[in-house]
């Protein structure tokens with residue numbers, strides 16, 4: 001189905017090839033997982049399969065991918081579009097339309113399918129993916145996890161024989177990951193060929209036919225699905241990969257909070273001196289209330305995890321803290337009430353979609369380079385990339401760059417919104433260390449995450465949000 005034979009690919013302007021002798025054959029109906037350290041070439045390999053290389057990205061290609069015996073480079077884009085469905089690392093970047101329903105219909109409309117058929121298919125997909133509640137919701141107003149679920153559904157709506165997923169679970173809750181796994185099982189039953197690039201491997205244990213670990217742009221190790229399922233975590237860790245065991249996380253102490261959307265005990269009286277206090281904080285979008293916190297205390301010098309299902313209001317809370325969101329109620333820092341502008345000055349954030357906060361034309365320029373930032377670049381394995389354009393970095397490299405900028409920001413409040421997307425095992429530890437160092441300096445650190453391994457290693461206390469309707 002997909003054949004890649006000894007491909008070499010060098011991005012335009014890069015001094016070394018990103019794919020260097022990559023050989024990979026994917027059989028029809030097979031589900032293959034691509035894993036490997038950040039920057040090893042997983043996304044690039046997917047771009048070769050869906051034609052973004054060479055149709056979109058510029059560079060030097062030797063060899064190429066074949067789909068059903070036809071060179072991807074020779075296939076017209078509409079034929080490629082019918083044969084492949086792709087979910088990118090930042091799904092919001094791939095939306096063409098405005099609402100969930102029109103996005104699901106988009107590909108079929110482009111292929112000139114009859115309106116009746118489009119309606120039927122969109123209805124089926126909305127049900128299969130549990131997206132009924134989002135039918136007419138505007139895509140830009142969905143939470144990160146909700147967007148990722150819509151992107152997965154939209155990629156499958158026209159039933160392409162090949163589906164390519166780039167870190168499809170980076171923003172998903174455990175329940176949403178289960179729904180995604182069910183989608184993979186359904187696709188396999190329908191005979192689809194599926195390639196998934198991932199760092200989080202545990203949910204792929206029972207669905208992968210083959211697992212391929214890349215390193216330096218070529219295949220380094222390969223396991224059959226059975227071999228993979230039988231691997232122990234130590235073997236995977238030795239390969240620099242994340243384990244298969246679902247971390248059962250001892251719940252950290254609850255953050256001091258209560259309110260309609262918050263699980264936790266009663267707060268202390270008065271306004272604590274050292275940290276953030278939220279009082280009667282409420283947010284609503286178009287009359288729909290999404291955040292309702294009577295009182296919460298986020299102490300300085302500790303990492304407070306904010307958890308809860310997709311769409312429950314975690315990023316909204318992050319925007320409240322950092323002064324990016326209008327709301328009712330008050331926020332105090334170290335006993336002093338802060339206006340929105342004061343909050344913007346007191347805080348830094350690593351956003352869920354870090355590409356939104358890369359503004360300059362080099363890694364170096366994103367940070368103010370001095371001895372301290374040089375050392376941090378080394379810790380985060382970015383030192384060799386300092387001349388590079390930030391948007392040319394891999395997903396995990398971009399993530400670490402924004403983490404570095406937040407570390408150097410010298411703000412009292414630093415929020416990390418899903419910082420483990422694109423992040424391999426080694427860097428999970430370096431990012432945890434950055435958060436720990438900030439907390440040790442007395443910063444109020446907030447960690448929003450669905451990643452139990454990250455939470456187990458980093459969270460000092462937990463603020464668990466529940467949906468306003470109680471779910």
Ligand SMILES: Nc1ncnc2c1ncn2[C@@H]1O[C@H](COP(=O)(O)OP(=O)(O)OP(=O)(O)O)[C@@H](O)[C@H]1O
Pocket residue numbers: 140141142143144145146171173285286290308309310311312313314315316317352
């Ligand atoms: N600008 C907006 N307009 C309308 N609704 C919005 C807007 N921003 C967020 N929402 C809605 O508010 C709710 C909370 O979104 P938020 O991004 O805070 O969730 P989250 O808990 O961070 O989710 P995830 O885990 O998926 O990232 C969601 O239902 C979302 O669709």
Ligand SMILES: Nc1ncnc2c1ncn2[C@@H]1O[C@H](COP(=O)(O)OP(=O)(O)OP(=O)(O)O)[C@@H](O)[C@H]1O
Pocket residue numbers: 011012014018036037038039040041042043044045197391392393394395396397422423
């Ligand atoms: N447009 C580009 N120009 C130059 N180099 C690039 C470009 N895109 C990616 N690279 C480099 O190619 C290498 C592989 O990137 P790729 O995005 O394929 O890695 P990845 O394995 O998907 O990483 P991650 O797990 O961090 O998402 C990285 O070192 C990256 O910096």
